[in-house]
Amino acid sequence: MTVNDSIAAIVSAQQHFFHKDITKEIDFRLQQLGKLRQAVIARENDIMEALRKDLNKSEQEAFSTEIGIVYKELSFIIKNLKRWAKPKRVKTALTHVGSKGMVYPEPYGTALIIAPWNYPWQLAISPLIGALAAGNTAIVKPSELTPNVSRLITAMIEETFDPEYVASVEGGPEVSTSLLEQPLDYIFFTGSTHVGKIVMEAAAKQLTPVTLELGGKSPCIVHEDAPLALAASRIAFGKYTNAGQTCVAPDYILVHSQVKEKFISHLKDAITSFYGKEPLANPDYGRIVSEKHFDRLSGFLNNGTLRHGGNTLRDRLLIEPTVLDDITWDMPVMEEEIFGPLCPILTYDHLHEAVQAINARPKPLALYLFTENEDVQDYVLSSVSFGGGCVNDTLMHLATPFLPFGGVGESGMGSYHGEYSFHTFSHMKSVLKQTNRFDFKFRYPSKNGLGILK
Ligand code: NAD
Numbered sequence: 001m002t003v004n005d006s007i008a009a010i011v012s013a014q015q016h017f018f019h020k021d022i023t024k025e026i027d028f029r030l031q032q033l034g035k036l037r038q039a040v041i042a043r044e045n046d047i048m049e050a051l052r053k054d055l056n057k058s059e060q061e062a063f064s065t066e067i068g069i070v071y072k073e074l075s076f077i078i079k080n081l082k083r084w085a086k087p088k089r090v091k092t093a094l095t096h097v098g099s100k101g102m103v104y105p106e107p108y109g110t111a112l113i114i115a116p117w118n119y120p121w122q123l124a125i126s127p128l129i130g131a132l133a134a135g136n137t138a139i140v141k142p143s144e145l146t147p148n149v150s151r152l153i154t155a156m157i158e159e160t161f162d163p164e165y166v167a168s169v170e171g172g173p174e175v176s177t178s179l180l181e182q183p184l185d186y187i188f189f190t191g192s193t194h195v196g197k198i199v200m201e202a203a204a205k206q207l208t209p210v211t212l213e214l215g216g217k218s219p220c221i222v223h224e225d226a227p228l229a230l231a232a233s234r235i236a237f238g239k240y241t242n243a244g245q246t247c248v249a250p251d252y253i254l255v256h257s258q259v260k261e262k263f264i265s266h267l268k269d270a271i272t273s274f275y276g277k278e279p280l281a282n283p284d285y286g287r288i289v290s291e292k293h294f295d296r297l298s299g300f301l302n303n304g305t306l307r308h309g310g311n312t313l314r315d316r317l318l319i320e321p322t323v324l325d326d327i328t329w330d331m332p333v334m335e336e337e338i339f340g341p342l343c344p345i346l347t348y349d350h351l352h353e354a355v356q357a358i359n360a361r362p363k364p365l366a367l368y369l370f371t372e373n374e375d376v377q378d379y380v381l382s383s384v385s386f387g388g389g390c391v392n393d394t395l396m397h398l399a400t401p402f403l404p405f406g407g408v409g410e411s412g413m414g415s416y417h418g419e420y421s422f423h424t425f426s427h428m429k430s431v432l433k434q435t436n437r438f439d440f441k442f443r444y445p446s447k448n449g450l451g452i453l454k
Helices: 003-018 026-055 059-085 122-133 147-160 173-180 193-205 228-244 257-275 291-298 351-359 374-383 418-424
Strands: 088-090 100-107 110-114 137-141 166-168 186-190 210-213 219-222 252-256 305-308 322-325 342-348 366-370 388-391 426-433
Touching: 003 110, 003 137, 003 173, 026 059, 026 122, 026 147, 059 122, 059 228, 059 418, 110 122, 110 173, 122 137, 122 186, 122 418, 137 173, 147 166, 173 193, 186 193, 193 210, 219 228, 219 351, 228 257, 228 342, 228 366, 252 257, 252 351, 257 305, 257 322, 257 342, 342 351, 351 374, 366 374, 418 426
Parallel strands: 110 137, 110 186, 137 166, 186 210, 219 252, 219 366, 252 342, 322 342, 366 388
Antiparallel strands: 088 100, 100 426, 305 322
């Protein structure tokens, strides 16, 4: 059997299973989500070990950014699923007197989830929770760049579910391409903007609905009134977690020129207090995923003026938390999403210059703004379009199940987490239930022309 044949067989088995209507039972879905939770609990140490091997994630980071988020999502969805899944009655228009409007959430069918390598556990399992909660069958395609986590996801799925309900298919672009040729009912993709376009093109051939969770350069504005020490700590946390390989990491800093020096000094202090004087010797400091990415990032180290870090160890794929000052928009580090532990600093004198510069580029996945001035907050939030973000913090918007998480424009389309995941993986079927007690004749054509209105 070729890879294509075995992929086609999985999709066909899942579609057959879906049509048995078992996944439409809410109790079945809750039972399966409970099984998934038990499997994660049983595999917690294995997940930490795999994340350590693939990305040198510390236990603390693995728990807070990968495993803990999955537990939170599972509990929140299990708690609320019955309420979300109920058919909802809506208001009736005056023209529809006597009838009842209903919205029935229904699963699409078989969903494909393609995951990236940077949070290889969470970004495969969180969408899976949404897909199953909504009553779909699912195929997960984890990233080939994190082979230990990828193998573990497959093993856990195989021991927890029948493949006709949930399956994991490992491999790189060829396997993804073959999966995308299948008659799927939903595609949920997380990865780069470049591959997002390929996925959407493939989906368009069969008009399969898609969610695209993509990347981009997320700005971080530090205004002149910001509490600089606190801002620096929160920015260092967002920038250097997972060695900067976070889709919503602050990509670059736009700091008011009056406070730049003080801010850089606090940023250096925060880096040293988090990772020590020699981060490359810190056993818990994350590594770069591959040599290709390491070399790409190393190429940016001579941009601007080096203010902190800059040392690297190629054999261990380590790059120090680095601060690059005197950066201008035309430098290579500003051309693409950095996705590594390098923090370029740009300045502005008037806020509108910063806003104009951001708006001249593709809509970012995240935006962070540090200021206590509410007029400044209102101005930036109403002038810039971005996926989501924080005022006076970084990353934390993605860790709450109450906020939708997703991009806009080149940073993606659609959103998920909590109830938004349920909606993403459900088709909202609208039905008008008409009364037979009376009938308005004026809507019918009449051989006399205007009928009853005449
Ligand atoms: P990627 O686009 O290279 O790969 C993502 C997935 O797509 C992998 O599973 C890969 O095997 C598959 N793939 C690669 N080439 C393909 C092709 N030609 N056809 C079909 N599938 C293909 O992304 P990556 O390097 O794994 O992740 C980094 C990117 O993902 C960054 O841009 C980052 O910002 C983005 N990202 C976004 C989010 C989000 O939630 N918005 C989260 C994490 C990462």
